[in-house]
Amino acid sequence: MLGWIVIAGCTVLMYRVAEIERLSGLVWGAITFALCFGCAATIPIPFVNILIGLIISFVAMTIYNAKYGEPG
Numbered sequence: 001m002l003g004w005i006v007i008a009g010c011t012v013l014m015y016r017v018a019e020i021e022r023l024s025g026l027v028w029g030a031i032t033f034a035l036c037f038g039c040a041a042t043i044p045i046p047f048v049n050i051l052i053g054l055i056i057s058f059v060a061m062t063i064y065n066a067k068y069g070e071p072g
Contacts (some may be wrong), residue, residue, distance in 0.1 A: 007036045010054045032057040
């Protein structure tokens with residue numbers, strides 16, 4: 001149960017970060033949810049697996065923003 005709360009918190013966190021970066025919060029929230037859920041289902045270490053999903057999502061957002069973000 002606590003894992004679902006952490007996944008929801010990570011999703012909301014990335015939603016807010018995406019809005020600050022002027023990206024689609026819904027898209028990045030959904031990507032984060034999928035990554036965190038996938039990591040939680042495949043990696044057997046509790047809470048670290050969700051953190052790995054969050055880090056992957058944040059790095060993906062940073063790379064996307066660096067490549068396709070607003071110039072200057």
